[in-house]
Amino acid sequence: MVTPSLSSNLYSHPSRALEDHLIGASKLIDIFLAEKPEPIRNKLSGISHVAALAHDIGKATTYFQDYLRAAKEGQQQQLRSKKTSHSLFSAICAYNVAQTAVDENDFLSPLFVYAVVRRHHGNLIDIMDELSMFQDEDLDLLHTQLDAIEEQSFAILMQKLVAAGLSIFFDKHTIREWIGRFRQELNRLRKHVRRLGPGVTYYVTLNLLYSLLIDADKSDVVLGDPLAFERERIDGDHWVExxxxxxxxxxxxxxxxxxxxxxxxxxxxxxxxxxxxxxxxxxxxxxxxxxxxxxxxxxxxxxxxxxxxxxxxxxxxxxxxxxxxxxxxxxxxxxxxxxxxxxxxxxxxxxxxxxxxxxxxxxxxxxxxxxxxxxxxxxxxxxxxxxxxxxxxxxxxxxxxxxxxxxxxxxxxxxxxxxxxxxxxxxxxxxxxxxxxxxxxxxxxxxxxxxxxxxxxxxxxxxFYFSTLDRITLVPAIASPITVEELAHREKPKKDRTYLYIFNTIGSAREFYDLVISIGLSTTYLSTHIPPKERLNRIEDIKTGLYKVVVSTQLVEAGVDIDFDVVIRDFAPLDSINQSAGRCNRNGGRRGIVKVVILQDKNGRSFASRVYDGVLLKATEKVLSNRNQISEGEFLGILDEYYSMVSERISQAESKSIVEAVEKLRYDREPGDEEMTSISDFCLISEDYPKVDVFIELDDEAADIWEDFCNLKEIKDRFPRKQKFDSFKADFYKFVISIPTNSPNRPPIVGELGYVSKASLADYYDLERGFILKDERSAVIW
The missing domain is CATH 3.40.50.300 (P-loop containing nucleotide triphosphate hydrolases)
Structure with missing residues (x-):
C-alpha cells in the first residue's frame, strides 16, 4: 500500500503536480454540475469525473516529464515530438475506466469520454472518423509511451486518483491489455454508432461532457481556486421597477x-x-x-x-x-x-x-x-x-x-x-x-x-401596440428605380426637419454625401470605413442633435438609439425597412415620414441586389407594391404577410443538413470531403467579399497603441505575447476597419494587417468619408 502523503513527482504543468491538477479539475466539475438540473447531474456525474481524473494520465511518461523540465530551461521545442503527446493514451485509459462506471449496455458514455479526452486540446471531429483514426503507428506509439512510465510514480498517482473517486486502480499491465484490444473495441463501437436514432440528445450530452472537461481543465490550470467560481446571490426581480x-x-x-x-x-x-x-x-x-x-x-x-x-x-x-x-x-x-x-x-x-x-x-x-x-x-x-x-x-x-x-x-x-x-x-x-x-x-x-x-x-x-401607434407614414416610392444623383435632386433636406438617409453600399452613400454636403446644412456620414472610435463619437453627436442630416449605411438600422423626422431608405427586405423606420419619430412627436426608394447604379443594377437575397427582395416588393402609403398600425399585418411568403420561398435545406450533422455527431469532416455537411459548416455571417483589416493611425492615442503593437515582436514567447496584446486589444480595434482585399488603394501590410500611419493619412483616409477606396463602383457594403 502506498502512503497517501507521498508525491508521485509527476507534473501536469511546470508548477502543478499531476495528481493535484487531475483532482482539481474533478472538484471544479463538482462545482459546475451542482448548478445543473438533477437529470444532467445524475447522467454525467460519474463519467465526467472519470474524464477529469484521467484526461492527463498520459503525461506520466518520462517523455512528457522531460519535456516539462526542458520548458524551465528554454529547450522545450527541442524535445517536443509525438512521444510527448498524451491525449490518445489518456483517452484509452479514460474509456476503459468509464466502462466500469456505467451499465454494461451503455456503450455511448465510455465512447463520449474517449472522444472528449482525446480532443480536449483540439476540436471535436466526426464521431465515425474518431472511431476510424487508429493506425498501426498509434499502437506502436502507445506501447513506447507505456514503456516510458515509471511504475512506482504511477502507482502513487493511481492511489491518489482512486482516493479522489476514480472507480478502479490500474497499472501498466492493465493498460497494456487495454491497448491490445482497443482496435476491436473501436470496430464494435462503429456498429453501435451507425444505428443511432434521430434527435439531438446525444449531441447535447457529448457537448456537455466536453464543455465540462475543457472548462475545468483550463480553469484549474489558470485559477486553481474553486472560490473564484462561487455564485453571486442577487434579488433582482424588482430591479427594473x-x-x-x-x-x-x-x-x-x-x-x-x-x-x-x-x-x-x-x-x-x-x-x-x-x-x-x-x-x-x-x-x-x-x-x-x-x-x-x-x-x-x-x-x-x-x-x-x-x-x-x-x-x-x-x-x-x-x-x-x-x-x-x-x-x-x-x-x-x-x-x-x-x-x-x-x-x-x-x-x-x-x-x-x-x-x-x-x-x-x-x-x-x-x-x-x-x-x-x-x-x-x-x-x-x-x-x-x-x-x-x-x-x-x-x-x-x-x-x-x-x-x-x-x-x-x-x-x-x-x-x-x-x-x-x-x-x-x-x-x-x-x-x-x-x-x-x-x-x-x-x-x-x-x-x-x-x-x-x-x-x-x-x-x-x-x-394592440402596433395598431395603437401612429408615429410614422411609410411611403414606398418603388415603381421606378432612380440614381443617387436623382435622389439628391428629388429628396433635398429642408431646414425645418432632420433627415437620415440609409444606403446599401458605401460607394452610394459617399456619392450622396458629396452631393448633399453642398446644401449647407450640418451633415455627417457613417460607415464601417470610419474607425469605431470616430464612428461612436459621431453617433453621440447625432444623439445631441448636432446634425440636421446624416448619411449612413445600414449600420444604424437596429438598436442605435437615434431619432429623425424623415428617413429615406434604399430598397431592402421588409424587416430591414422596418428597423430603419425605427429611427424615425421614436418618441411620438411630429409625424415622421419613411420613404423607400430603389437606387440603381449607372449600369441599371440595383444596389439592393448586391447585398440582399433576391427572394427577400421580391417578397418585399410584392407586399409593398400598390400601396401608396402605409400607416404604422398596418406594419404588423404586412410583416406577417412578408414572413409567411418568405417561409414558403426560402429553402431550409442548409438548416436540415446541419440538423442531420448534429444528430449524427458529424462535428467536422476530412479535408477535401465536400459531400457531407458537418456542424463546422454553420456560419452565422457570410462574407460578401474577401477583406483585410487596416489600422488607421487617426490620432495620438492610435499612434501610441500602434507602437505598443509593434513592440509585441520583442516578446518571443507566444503566450505572454498574446496576453500583452489582450491587455490593449479593445483599444487597438477602435482604430481598425475592414476593406476589400483587392482594393486598388491597399495600404502597406504589416504581418497580415494593413497600416495607415499619421503621415500617410492624406493618401488613404478622408477625415469625413473614411477610407479612400479610389474605386467608386459602389460595390462595398456597410
Missing part, C-alpha cells in the same frame, strides 16, 4: 404606452412548462428593459425552487452591446447593488480583459478564463458567441456550452438570424431548452416565423 421609479420619466403618450407594455409583461403569468417566450413590440417601446425585467422575474421564480439560472442576453451587433450593457449597469445600481463582474459581464471578441468581483481584480490570464467561461449572473454577449456555443466543433466555443444549462436566454433583434437557419434554430433552441432546463425569450419589432407553427408564448398583446 426600482430603476424606472428613480428615472422620473416625463409624462407623454409614448412613455405611458411603454409603461403599459412593461406592466403587461410584468403581470404575465409564468408557466415553467413553457420554454419559449416572445416579446414583440414596435421599435422604441422599451423592449430591452421589459425583457430584462421578465427574465429577472422568471429567475426569481426558479430560484424559489433552488435553481438560480444565469441570464444570457445576446445581441447581433457589437455596436449596441456597450449601450445595452450600460443600461443594465444603471438598472443594477438603482437598487443599490454593485454591478461587478460576478453580477454583470460583457463578453465579445473585443471585450476588455478585466474581471472584478467586488473585492479583487484578477490578473489578465485569470480574468480571461472567467470572462470566456461566462462566470457571472447576467452575461451580455453577441449572437456569434451564443450561437457558436450552441453549434460548433471548436474547443473555444464549446467551453461555454455547459453554461446554457439552467439559463434564461434573451435573443434581442432576433429577426437578424438568417432565414436559411430558421429551422435549425427552432430545433436546437427548443431541444436544448427542454433538455437543459433552460428558457428562451425572443425580443423583436419584426418577429420572424422562427418557430414555425409552434408559436411561443407572447408576453404582450402585440396587435
Amino acid at each position: 426600482n430603476y424606472l421609479s428613480s428615472a422620473h420619466l416625463p409624462s407623454s403618450p409614448m412613455n405611458s404606452l411603454r409603461m403599459k407594455a412593461y406592466a403587461e409583461a410584468s403581470a404575465h403569468p409564468i408557466d415553467l412548462d413553457q420554454r419559449v417566450y416572445s416579446l414583440n413590440l414596435p421599435t422604441g417601446m422599451g423592449k430591452t428593459l421589459t425583457a430584462l425585467s421578465f427574465a429577472l422575474r422568471l429567475r426569481a421564480t426558479l430560484e424559489s425552487m433552488r435553481n438560480s439560472p444565469r441570464i444570457i442576453y445576446a445581441l447581433p451587433f457589437l455596436s449596441i452591446i456597450d449601450q445595452n450593457s450600460k443600461v443594465f449597469e444603471n438598472v443594477i445600481k438603482a437598487s443599490g447593488f454593485d454591478p461587478n463582474s460576478r453580477v454583470l459581464l460583457k463578453h465579445h471578441h473585443l471585450s476588455e480583459i478585466m474581471y472584478f468581483d467586488g473585492e479583487n481584480e484578477y490578473e489578465p490570464d485569470e480574468a480571461k478564463i472567467l470572462i470566456e467561461g461566462w462566470n457571472s449572473e447576467i452575461i451580455v454577449t453577441t449572437f456569434a458567441q451564443l450561437f457558436f456555443a450552441l453549434i460548433s466543433n471548436k474547443n473555444r466555443n464549446l467551453r461555454k456550452f455547459h453554461r446554457l444549462a439552467n439559463s434564461i436566454i434573451i435573443l434581442d433583434e432576433v429577426q437578424t438570424i438568417p432565414v436559411r437557419y430558421w429551422h435549425l434554430m427552432n430545433v436546437i433552441l427548443r431541444d436544448v431548452a427542454n433538455t437543459l432546463n433552460s428558457y428562451v425569450l425572443t425580443s423583436t419589432a419584426t418577429e420572424p416565423l422562427l418557430f414555425g407553427s409552434e408559436e411561443p408564448t407572447y408576453l404582450v398583446d402585440k396587435r
Whole structure:
C-alpha cells in the first residue's frame, strides 16, 4: 500500500503536480454540475469525473516529464515530438475506466469520454472518423509511451486518483491489455454508432461532457481556486421597477404606452412548462428593459425552487452591446447593488480583459478564463458567441456550452438570424431548452416565423401596440428605380426637419454625401470605413442633435438609439425597412415620414441586389407594391404577410443538413470531403467579399497603441505575447476597419494587417468619408 502523503513527482504543468491538477479539475466539475438540473447531474456525474481524473494520465511518461523540465530551461521545442503527446493514451485509459462506471449496455458514455479526452486540446471531429483514426503507428506509439512510465510514480498517482473517486486502480499491465484490444473495441463501437436514432440528445450530452472537461481543465490550470467560481446571490426581480421609479420619466403618450407594455409583461403569468417566450413590440417601446425585467422575474421564480439560472442576453451587433450593457449597469445600481463582474459581464471578441468581483481584480490570464467561461449572473454577449456555443466543433466555443444549462436566454433583434437557419434554430433552441432546463425569450419589432407553427408564448398583446401607434407614414416610392444623383435632386433636406438617409453600399452613400454636403446644412456620414472610435463619437453627436442630416449605411438600422423626422431608405427586405423606420419619430412627436426608394447604379443594377437575397427582395416588393402609403398600425399585418411568403420561398435545406450533422455527431469532416455537411459548416455571417483589416493611425492615442503593437515582436514567447496584446486589444480595434482585399488603394501590410500611419493619412483616409477606396463602383457594403 502506498502512503497517501507521498508525491508521485509527476507534473501536469511546470508548477502543478499531476495528481493535484487531475483532482482539481474533478472538484471544479463538482462545482459546475451542482448548478445543473438533477437529470444532467445524475447522467454525467460519474463519467465526467472519470474524464477529469484521467484526461492527463498520459503525461506520466518520462517523455512528457522531460519535456516539462526542458520548458524551465528554454529547450522545450527541442524535445517536443509525438512521444510527448498524451491525449490518445489518456483517452484509452479514460474509456476503459468509464466502462466500469456505467451499465454494461451503455456503450455511448465510455465512447463520449474517449472522444472528449482525446480532443480536449483540439476540436471535436466526426464521431465515425474518431472511431476510424487508429493506425498501426498509434499502437506502436502507445506501447513506447507505456514503456516510458515509471511504475512506482504511477502507482502513487493511481492511489491518489482512486482516493479522489476514480472507480478502479490500474497499472501498466492493465493498460497494456487495454491497448491490445482497443482496435476491436473501436470496430464494435462503429456498429453501435451507425444505428443511432434521430434527435439531438446525444449531441447535447457529448457537448456537455466536453464543455465540462475543457472548462475545468483550463480553469484549474489558470485559477486553481474553486472560490473564484462561487455564485453571486442577487434579488433582482424588482430591479427594473426600482430603476424606472428613480428615472422620473416625463409624462407623454409614448412613455405611458411603454409603461403599459412593461406592466403587461410584468403581470404575465409564468408557466415553467413553457420554454419559449416572445416579446414583440414596435421599435422604441422599451423592449430591452421589459425583457430584462421578465427574465429577472422568471429567475426569481426558479430560484424559489433552488435553481438560480444565469441570464444570457445576446445581441447581433457589437455596436449596441456597450449601450445595452450600460443600461443594465444603471438598472443594477438603482437598487443599490454593485454591478461587478460576478453580477454583470460583457463578453465579445473585443471585450476588455478585466474581471472584478467586488473585492479583487484578477490578473489578465485569470480574468480571461472567467470572462470566456461566462462566470457571472447576467452575461451580455453577441449572437456569434451564443450561437457558436450552441453549434460548433471548436474547443473555444464549446467551453461555454455547459453554461446554457439552467439559463434564461434573451435573443434581442432576433429577426437578424438568417432565414436559411430558421429551422435549425427552432430545433436546437427548443431541444436544448427542454433538455437543459433552460428558457428562451425572443425580443423583436419584426418577429420572424422562427418557430414555425409552434408559436411561443407572447408576453404582450402585440396587435394592440402596433395598431395603437401612429408615429410614422411609410411611403414606398418603388415603381421606378432612380440614381443617387436623382435622389439628391428629388429628396433635398429642408431646414425645418432632420433627415437620415440609409444606403446599401458605401460607394452610394459617399456619392450622396458629396452631393448633399453642398446644401449647407450640418451633415455627417457613417460607415464601417470610419474607425469605431470616430464612428461612436459621431453617433453621440447625432444623439445631441448636432446634425440636421446624416448619411449612413445600414449600420444604424437596429438598436442605435437615434431619432429623425424623415428617413429615406434604399430598397431592402421588409424587416430591414422596418428597423430603419425605427429611427424615425421614436418618441411620438411630429409625424415622421419613411420613404423607400430603389437606387440603381449607372449600369441599371440595383444596389439592393448586391447585398440582399433576391427572394427577400421580391417578397418585399410584392407586399409593398400598390400601396401608396402605409400607416404604422398596418406594419404588423404586412410583416406577417412578408414572413409567411418568405417561409414558403426560402429553402431550409442548409438548416436540415446541419440538423442531420448534429444528430449524427458529424462535428467536422476530412479535408477535401465536400459531400457531407458537418456542424463546422454553420456560419452565422457570410462574407460578401474577401477583406483585410487596416489600422488607421487617426490620432495620438492610435499612434501610441500602434507602437505598443509593434513592440509585441520583442516578446518571443507566444503566450505572454498574446496576453500583452489582450491587455490593449479593445483599444487597438477602435482604430481598425475592414476593406476589400483587392482594393486598388491597399495600404502597406504589416504581418497580415494593413497600416495607415499619421503621415500617410492624406493618401488613404478622408477625415469625413473614411477610407479612400479610389474605386467608386459602389460595390462595398456597410
